[in-house]
Amino acid sequence: MNSVLQQLYNGELCPAEQYQPLQTEYQNMRLEHSRHYTDFINVLRQLEPPLDKRFIEIMDEQLDTIPLDFSSMFIDGFCLGAQMMIEILGSRQNKELK
Numbered sequence: 601m602n603s604v605l606q607q608l609y610n611g612e613l614c615p616a617e618q619y620q621p622l623q624t625e626y627q628n629m630r631l632e633h634s635r636h637y638t639d640f641i642n643v644l645r646q647l648e649p650p651l652d653k654r655f656i657e658i659m660d661e662q663l664d665t666i667p668l669d670f671s672s673m674f675i676d677g678f679c680l681g682a683q684m685m686i687e688i689l690g691s692r693q694n695k696e697l698k
Contacts, residue, residue, distance in 0.1 A: 613675055616667070
């Protein structure tokens, strides 16, 4: 098996594609939000035809930022994890030198 770095480099490992929230609460919340969205679109279609299309455009613009948010969160979390490992390994080495 290739190392994690080799898997990342070769495209065998893609954290963004493998991410799947496991919390039931999150999954239920997403389903509820999806139902609210669909219900609201149906109400808008009854009021004024161009209104539903404009709302969908606005929502799509907002949803386009989500992958960028997840990417930033992943990078920040990874950097924090690396900093913690450096601190742990550094403190271990300092204790061994004493």
